[in-house]
Amino acid sequence: MRVAQTAYARQQRVGMTGNEAVAYAVKQADVDVIAAYPITPQTIIVERLAEYVNNGELNAVYIPAESEHSALSACVGAALAGARVFTATASQGLALMWEILWIASALRTTIVMALANRALSAPINIHCSHDDAYACRDTGWIQFFAENVQEAYDLTLMAFRVSEDKRVLFPSIVNLDGFILSHGLEALYVLSDDAVKGFIPPKEPVYPIDPERPMTYGPLALFDYYMEFKKVQAEAFKRVYPVILETFGKYEEISGRRYSPVKTYLMEDAEVAVVVLGSSAGTARYVARRLRAKGQKVGVVSLTLYRPFPAGDLAKALRGLKAVVVMDRSYSFGSPGAQLFMDVATALYHERERPLLINAIYGLGGRDLMPQHVEEAFEVAREAARTGEVKEREIWLGVR
Amino acid sequence: MLYEVRWHGRGGQGVVTASDLLARAAILEGKYAYHAPEFGPERRGAPVRAFTRISDEPLEQHFGIYNPDAVVVIDPALQSEVGYILEGVKEGGLLILNARKVDDRLLERSRSLGLSVWAVDAYSVALEVFGRPLYNTPMLGAFVKAAGIVKLDNVLEAVRERFKVPDLAERNVEAIKRCFEGVSRVS
Structure with a gap:
């Protein structure tokens, strides 16, 4: 790694694949829990995170779940307990997570997910389509689209800050095109650990699970209250956009890179x-x-x-x-x-x-x-x- | 300067790593690069290709490489697939082979395209250095010499960053250096 000059002072110019860049951003974001299904259609993102945890570079709990459904369920529990949480998947894996996507949003968890966009079967295919991203469009997740490896890195960092902002409290997906970006290698600038630490403040959980103060999450609400819950969720989601604009602005201050929706x-x-x-x-x-x-x-x-x-x-x-x-x-x-x-x-x-x-x-x-x-x-x-x-x-x- | 490379080999020989390392080396010397593997089913022995795009200007295009400036064939047994190897290569471009003897048909066709053909016996180097037919770093060394678009030092630095185990890194450095020295122009 070499340190860059001038406008990008204190940032390092490196070569990384999209997978590596996302994993590096997640490490810098200092997540507490990673739960993921580790086999196809998984990417190298979680493999790299497992290495970070294993070699002590990242102090986090790594849960290799038996399915994507379980992986996202574990993420929901960990997020409600107050942890900073990350997962990654693609195509069929996302499809298997699908019913939990709605729960993750409605329970106002702040999970960040990397989605290496891939085509849904049949026929079996491991390459890029946006089927999986589109399949999440109604679920109440924030969705960013990266157009290169630099953006995959930057947007992953910004996703944590946006999701955990108390004016937001919704999970985020960072989309990166499968293979084209996930396995493609490009030059990018990475921030220092300190700069990231300053940009993403420690997570302050809202109503975390607490054995001393038992609470109910996601209870039964039929025709009496279900609609009011959804109206509240809808109004809350409408307040997300200005926070994203504000976050883009804050990120430009530390990175020199300007983002806009x-x-x-x-x-x-x-x-x-x-x-x-x-x-x-x-x-x-x-x-x-x-x-x-x-x-x-x-x-x-x-x-x-x-x-x-x-x-x-x-x-x-x-x-x-x-x-x-x-x-x-x-x-x-x-x-x-x-x-x-x-x-x-x-x-x-x-x-x-x-x-x-x-x-x-x-x-x-x-x-x-x-x-x-x-x-x-x-x-x-x-x-x-x-x-x-x-x-x-x-x-x-x-x-x- | 825009320079595009296509790597040919078989699963397990290190085609993707060779392309990856070239892109990392180019980035180390301040250039822009894009490396992408062409993944099929990941199985040992299947023909595999990888692509490297290198430029002095920022790269934003993400489409494939169809008219490479250079083709590197790291598997000695692929030489007979003349059409497959030479598909789309630029006239006057570069062909780099892992071969003791270059296939006659391939040589003839390459001459008609005005290609500059280079060859090195990476098989012997790989067996001596690694004890098995790993051609990625040996053929990267050959490419660096023949193409002259990235500096050898930057390639060695990329290798040392990528292979964290010192002994492994140094064996790859040796393989690169030996093929850098050993590659010669055939036509």
């Missing part, structure tokens, strides 16, 4: 744009630069925050555009559009002037998103802008 690129005078999640954002910008050089007015919008969905800021970013292609790395059978498309369409519905919308399905099961696929998306958007109509609402990029 909606990232815009070449959008000032753009006529058409793509909206994208995850590691494809950089590829889309790479293509947009080349098309700009040919005089095409194209731009890229990517989301760092998926839940709460930044509807207002996204609508603002897309204002004045003629056509937009929403890129989905998943498919929602029988829906009026894939998952991100439906969110974007809903966010735009209340706008007086709306761009034409096209839904592009891409990258399923790790299919590479090549520059020509993004060019195709922009071309479809430009044609819609030119003719004023959408020929096909749903296109598939890179499918044979």
Whole structure:
């Protein structure tokens, strides 16, 4: 490791895979409990954490559970007891956690989970899709999307601070594209342990489990109170967004890296744009630069925050555009559009002037998103802008 | 400068580690890099590829590498798969082989593409240094010499950071140095 100069003084520039970067952030966050299922589709994240615990670099309880369902259940218990808790999973593993996801949120636990996004079976596949991330969208978890290894590291640190903030008290998922980022290695800057310690204050549990003062968590509530619980949870979740903005600001102060829920690129005078999640954002910008050089007015919008969905800021970013292609790395059978498309369409519905919308399905099961696929998306958007109509609402990029 | 490398080998030989170490070395000398393994089912003996992208400018694209500047084949028995090895390689690019004798068909095809072909007997080096056919660090040494895009010292530092056990690190350093010295241009 070498120490960097100038703006990144006191940070080290290192090479890490996404898995290593997340594990390093979790170690620096000084978690108390890690519970995870250690076998496929698990990533090296928890393997590295097990090493940290084993060699004494991290003072934490490591629970290798017999299933993801048990792993997340253990996380819920540990979080309610007041611990700082982390877990990681992907695809089928996330699916097996699914019923506990709702409980983790409703009980206001502050678990942080890394989700190395992978496709759901069948057919069996271990590569990237956003099926697993989308499957969590209604469960009351905060969801961040990293577009590179640096962001996977940064967002993991920020997730702990956001989740444990007393104005929030909701669990967080940090999404990183399976293999592309989880097993991909890149350069990144890491903070000092002291800087992280200052950024994430010690967890102050709210109503922790206490044998001296027995309490009931998640009791039965039927038609008499269930709806009031959900209304309270809904109102609480609406207060998360400003805390995330504030946390992004605080993180910029210590890191020099600016985060925002909606990232815009070449959008000032753009006529058409793509909206994208995850590691494809950089590829889309790479293509947009080349098309700009040919005089095409194209731009890229990517989301760092998926839940709460930044509807207002996204609508603002897309204002004045003629056509937009929403890129989905998943498919929602029988829906009026894939998952991100439906969110974007809903966010735009209340706008007086709306761009034409096209839904592009891409990258399923790790299919590479090549520059020509993004060019195709922009071309479809430009044609819609030119003719004023959408020929096909749903296109598939890179499918044979 | 944008330089892209494709590594070929078989599961268990260290293809992914070679690519990983090259990216770490490039990052150590202040460059930008992206390394990605191409994972199929992880089983010993299956053909495996890995990719390294190195640049002086920040990298943000995450798509695959289709037209590599260099192809490194760490498994001596893969030489006969001419089409597979040379797929998409840039004209005038680099081919580095683990071979005592280069396959005639491969050599002929490489010449027609204007490739610069280098070879080293990494098999003998691996057996002498590790006692088994591990080709990752030996062939990394050969690549460093033939390509000349990262400094040997930075590769050795990356190896010492990656292999925390001193004896293991030093054996890998020796393997790298021997193939760095031993690799020669065939065509």
